[in-house]
Amino acid sequence: QRALASREFGIGDPLALATAETGLDARILLIEDRPGSAERMAGALRQHHAVTIEPDPQAALRLATEGGFDLALVSLDLAGFDGLRLCSQLRSQDATRAMPLIMVAEEHDRARVVRGLDFGVHDFLMRPVDRNELMARVRTQVKRKRFTDALRGAMQASLQLAVTDALTGLHNRRYLDNHLGALFADEAARRPGLAALILDIDRFKAINDSYGHEAGDEVLRTFAERVRQDTRPVDIVARYGGEEIVVILPEAGLAEARAIAERIREKVEALPFSVQRATRTIPVTVSIGVAIRHPEDAGPGDMLKRADIALYRAKAAGRNRVEQ
Ligand code: GH3
Ligand code: MG
Ligand code: MG
Ligand code: MG
Numbered sequence: 496q497r498a499l500a501s502r503e504f505g506i507g508d509p510l511a512l513a514t515a516e517t518g519l520d521a522r523i524l525l526i527e528d529r530p531g532s533a534e535r536m537a538g539a540l541r542q543h544h545a546v547t548i549e550p551d552p553q554a555a556l557r558l559a560t561e562g563g564f565d566l567a568l569v570s571l572d573l574a575g576f577d578g579l580r581l582c583s584q585l586r587s588q589d590a591t592r593a594m595p596l597i598m599v600a601e602e603h604d605r606a607r608v609v610r611g612l613d614f615g616v617h618d619f620l621m622r623p624v625d626r627n628e629l630m631a632r633v634r635t636q637v638k639r640k641r642f643t644d645a646l647r648g649a650m651q652a653s654l655q656l657a658v659t660d661a662l663t664g665l666h667n668r669r670y671l672d673n674h675l676g677a678l679f680a681d682e683a684a685r686r687p688g689l690a691a692l693i694l695d696i697d698r699f700k701a702i703n704d705s706y707g708h709e710a711g712d713e714v715l716r717t718f719a720e721r722v723r724q725d726t727r728p729v730d731i732v733a734r735y736g737g738e739e740i741v742v743i744l745p746e747a748g749l750a751e752a753r754a755i756a757e758r759i760r761e762k763v764e765a766l767p768f769s770v771q772r773a774t775r776t777i778p779v780t781v782s783i784g785v786a787i788r789h790p791e792d793a794g795p796g797d798m799l800k801r802a803d804i805a806l807y808r809a810k811a812a813g814r815n816r817v818e819q
Contacts, residue, residue, distance in 0.1 A: 521565040521637040526555040539626045552576045560590045571600040595636035660734040663719035671733035675795040689788040690752035692742040693802040697780045697814040699738040710770040749787045756783040756817040780815035
């Protein structure tokens with residue numbers, strides 16, 4: 496079932512990823528100022544892990560912040576320093592929040608251990624530290640961390656996939672609808688300009704018919720890439736339908752929107768499209784409908800409708816044109 500889920504998302508199996516390296520080879524920061532105890536713990540841990548011993552809490556905090564550690568063991572009875580406070584600092588700053596922490600405490604210190612657990616320290620060991628218990632608790636925390644990291648990565652990847660068009664890598668229609676709705680609702684009154692372009696490749700069916708569907712796909716990918724290059728990061732570029740792309744220009748008036756559309760149209764026409772199977776390049780042109788938001792628009796659909804009507808006019812007038 497896991498394998499199935501990960502195939503669906505097109506991502507690696509997070510559990511397999513996390514358990515493949517079963518607790519081996521972690522980088523461990525051991526914050527302990529009793530030399531005997533530090534050496535005993537480090538000796539055991541070094542069978543499987545890389546261990547850095549740091550007796551000074553300030554230096555330890557700096558080291559941990561610089562990153563690169565998978566886990567820290569923190570003595571609660573550092574000379575002249577409150578180990579629990581160090582734990583709290585490590586838990587509260589962004590750079591170290593996700594790093595697993597294990598407290599090392601004296602038997603009489605159980606009340607502070609409980610406080611540490613309360614504010615999110617992951618685990619603890621009581622002195623004298625048992626070697627097998629030490630290894631087991633470290634292994635468990637490292638595995639948990641690797642699993643949550645892998646899961647977070649997988650979730651981000653699948654969220655990304657849900658709003659991305661697989662063929663072109665552009666945003667998909669779902670993304671466009673969500674963001675355009677929000678843009679309209681938030682800024683309806685204030686925004687100086689908001690414009691939409693609908694771009695539709697001319698006679699695309701003929702390209703498919705002459706060169707094959709795969710060549711058509713390649714043309715689409717190149718087309719999408721050129722449109723993206725000709726727009727700015729604030730613009731939304733989304734695949735709207737088969738060979739139609741919508742561009743939302745959040746800061747453009749009509750003149751600027753027309754100019755951008757004209758620039759895209761010219762470039763598509765001027766640079767021939769090459770595809771793998773065909774020896775010749777393929778001439779491609781695009782028709783573009785332009786619309787801007789009107790104050791009386793009930794929603795973004797009204798603006799897109801006008802762009803679509805303008806696109807239809809461009810087609811009717813002979814294609815390879817920009818109309819508004
Ligand atoms: P025009 O827009 O100039 O009126 O003519 P057209 O030939 O482009 O007409 P239309 O927009 O109606 O047809 C678009 C064609 O695009 C139909 C469909 O087979 C093809 N198409 C849609 N999606 C894809 C795709 O992902 N890949 C390929 N290769 N073709 C696609
Ligand atoms: Mg059409
Ligand atoms: Mg078309
Ligand atoms: Mg079309």
